[in-house]
Amino acid sequence: MCKFYRYTIGLLLFSLLLTLSGCRSSRSLQNSSFVLVVDAGHGGNDQGAAGRRSLEKDINLNVAKRVCKLIRKNCKGVAVIQTRPDDEFISLDDRAGMANFYRADMFISIHSNSARGWAEGTETFIHPSARGSRSEQLARYIEQEYARHGGRKSRGVKTANFAVLRQTRMPAVLTEVGFISNRQEEKFIKSRKGQKRLARCISNAFIRYLRQNR
Numbered sequence: 001m002c003k004f005y006r007y008t009i010g011l012l013l014f015s016l017l018l019t020l021s022g023c024r025s026s027r028s029l030q031n032s033s034f035v036l037v038v039d040a041g042h043g044g045n046d047q048g049a050a051g052r053r054s055l056e057k058d059i060n061l062n063v064a065k066r067v068c069k070l071i072r073k074n075c076k077g078v079a080v081i082q083t084r085p086d087d088e089f090i091s092l093d094d095r096a097g098m099a100n101f102y103r104a105d106m107f108i109s110i111h112s113n114s115a116r117g118w119a120e121g122t123e124t125f126i127h128p129s130a131r132g133s134r135s136e137q138l139a140r141y142i143e144q145e146y147a148r149h150g151g152r153k154s155r156g157v158k159t160a161n162f163a164v165l166r167q168t169r170m171p172a173v174l175t176e177v178g179f180i181s182n183r184q185e186e187k188f189i190k191s192r193k194g195q196k197r198l199a200r201c202i203s204n205a206f207i208r209y210l211r212q213n214r
């Protein structure tokens with residue numbers, strides 16, 4: 001399908017979803033001075049990494065939902081769009097395409113990490129071409145929040161040529177909230193309390209970014 005039609009259908013679908021879920025409609029999108037896209041990594045058939053008792057796609061979605069809720073509550077004039085409000089598969093192209101279609105001002109993708117050996121902590125990625133940019137600014141704020149208020153071990157800001165970072169035409173970060181492969185950390189990131197705290201960190205970092213750039 002040609003891109004234009006795909007995005008038009010996407011727009012209609014998402015306007016419908018936003019309206020049905022009682023979130024901001026596309027009308028208030030026009031009145032918003034800032035558009036934020038929150039992307040919960042993986043979904044549907046693509047479960048992402050697997051822990052002992054949890055799947056990455058579920059952790060990502062729960063944290064993303066909380067981030068959206070917090071920002072909608074605390075940031076007037078910010079329209080928040082979720083790439084997937086539920087457990088469904090969306091291609092990487094469509095995630096980036098959606099953010100470009102809405103001319104978003106910021107794109108935040110939420111993931112959980114996995115490693116073969118022992119590994120612990122959070123890390124936030126930006127595209128290699130985004131050093132010194134607003135993407136890096138937000139990424140630093142997020143990592144600072146994790147370390148200062150989230151009780152997490154920050155592994156810092158890193159670069160990677162991830163599709164969603166490469167294809168989005170606005171500042172974009174991909175944050176890994178912890179290692180699902182680490183028994184202790186999985187326990188934290190799958191818990192309600194842990195997810196609340198992680199979402200608070202991401203939301204507070206975003207609020208700090210907004211204050212600096214408005």
Ligand SMILES: [Zn+2]
Pocket residue numbers: 041042048049056111112
């Ligand atoms: Zn992932």
